[in-house]
Amino acid sequence: MCNKKTWLLGLWAIFWTLEVLAQASPDSLQNAWQPKPRYHFQDTTQIKPKRLKTLLVGGSAVYISAMTGLYFVWYGDEATTKFHFFDDNQEWKQVDKIGHFYTAFNISRASAKGFKWAGMSNRKAHFWGMITGIALMTPIEIFDGFSPTYGASWGDLVANTSGAALLYGQYALWNEMRIQPKFSFHRTGFAPMRPQLLGKGLAQEFLKDYNGQTYWLSFDMDKFLPKRKFPKWLNLAVGYGAGNMIFAEDSENLRVGLDSYRQYYLGIDFDLTAIRTQNKLVKALIYLVDNIRFPAPALEYNRINGWRWHWLYF
Numbered sequence: 001m002c003n004k005k006t007w008l009l010g011l012w013a014i015f016w017t018l019e020v021l022a023q024a025s026p027d028s029l030q031n032a033w034q035p036k037p038r039y040h041f042q043d044t045t046q047i048k049p050k051r052l053k054t055l056l057v058g059g060s061a062v063y064i065s066a067m068t069g070l071y072f073v074w075y076g077d078e079a080t081t082k083f084h085f086f087d088d089n090q091e092w093k094q095v096d097k098i099g100h101f102y103t104a105f106n107i108s109r110a111s112a113k114g115f116k117w118a119g120m121s122n123r124k125a126h127f128w129g130m131i132t133g134i135a136l137m138t139p140i141e142i143f144d145g146f147s148p149t150y151g152a153s154w155g156d157l158v159a160n161t162s163g164a165a166l167l168y169g170q171y172a173l174w175n176e177m178r179i180q181p182k183f184s185f186h187r188t189g190f191a192p193m194r195p196q197l198l199g200k201g202l203a204q205e206f207l208k209d210y211n212g213q214t215y216w217l218s219f220d221m222d223k224f225l226p227k228r229k230f231p232k233w234l235n236l237a238v239g240y241g242a243g244n245m246i247f248a249e250d251s252e253n254l255r256v257g258l259d260s261y262r263q264y265y266l267g268i269d270f271d272l273t274a275i276r277t278q279n280k281l282v283k284a285l286i287y288l289v290d291n292i293r294f295p296a297p298a299l300e301y302n303r304i305n306g307w308r309w310h311w312l313y314f
Contacts, residue, residue: 182215
C-alpha cells in the first residue's frame with residue numbers, strides 16, 4: 001500500500017513543478033548564469049489576473065486529483081467511523097512530526113512562489129502560501145479522523161501549522177528566508193527487520209525508515225551577521241533524528257531488546273542559492289537540491305554513544 005508521505009512529497013513536487021513551468025519562457029533558456037542581485041524585495045501588489053487564474057485552477061485540479069487518489073488508495077477499503085482523534089505524539093521519537101513540519105514548509109514555500117508569480121507582494125504571497133500549506137495538509141488529518149485504523153492527530157496539525165508559519169514568520173520579520181528546513185537520509189540495518197513497515201529497498205526506506213532520516217534547520221549566517229563576516233555559500237545547521245526503532249512505541253522496541261534514542265547534530269551546510277543565475281532550469285535544480293543537506297562534517301550527541309564526530313554525515 002502506498003505510504004502517505006509519498007503523496008505529501010509528491011504533492012509538493014507537483015505544485016512546485018507547476019509554478020516553475022508557469023514562469024519558464026523560451027528567453028530564459030538563453031540567460032544562464034547571468035549575475036543579478038541576490039535578494040529582491042517587492043512591496044507593491046500588482047495582481048496578474050490570468051496568472052492567478054492559471055495558478056488557482058491548475059493547482060486546485062492537481063490537488064483534488066491527488067486527494068481523491070489518496071483517499072481511494074489509502075482509505076478506500078475501510079468503513080468510516082465517527083470522527084475521532086488519536087494521540088500518536090509519543091511515537092517514533094517525533095521524527096514523523098518533524099516530517100510533517102518539513103512538508104508543510106515546502107508546500108507553503110512552493111505556493112508562495114506561485115503567488116509571487118501571479119503578482120502578489122513578497123509578504124502577501126508568503127502569507128497566502130502559509131494559509132495554502134495549512135489548508136492542503138489538513139484534509140489528511142480529516143481522512144485519518146474518520147478512519148478506524150488511524151485517527152486525527154493534534155500533533156500532526158500543530159506540526160503542519162508550525163512548518164507553514166515558519167515560512168511566513170521569516171518574511172514578516174525579515175522580508176527574506178534565513179532559516180530553511182532540510183532533509184538527509186542514510187540507509188540503516190533496521191528496515192530488513194520489518195520491511196513492511198520500514199520499507200523494502202532504497203525508495204521505500206527513504207520514505208518509511210525513520211532511523212535513517214535526519215531533519216535540519218539550516219541558518220543562513222551571512223544574513224544574521226554583519227556583511228562580509230561569513231561566506232554566503234556556507235550555513236550552520238542543527239539536526240535531529242532517532243535510532244533503534246522498529247516499532248512506533250518505545251516499550252515495544254524495548255521488548256525486542258532495542259533501546260530507542262534521540263540524536264542531535266550540529267554541522268555545516270551549503271547554501272546553493274548563493275549561485276546567481278537567471279536561468280529558470282538552473283533555478284529549478286537549485287530549488288530542488290537545496291532542500292537536501294549534502295554530506296558534510298557534523299557533531300552528534302546521543303545518550304547511548306555520547307559525543308561523536310562525523311567527517312561526512314548524511
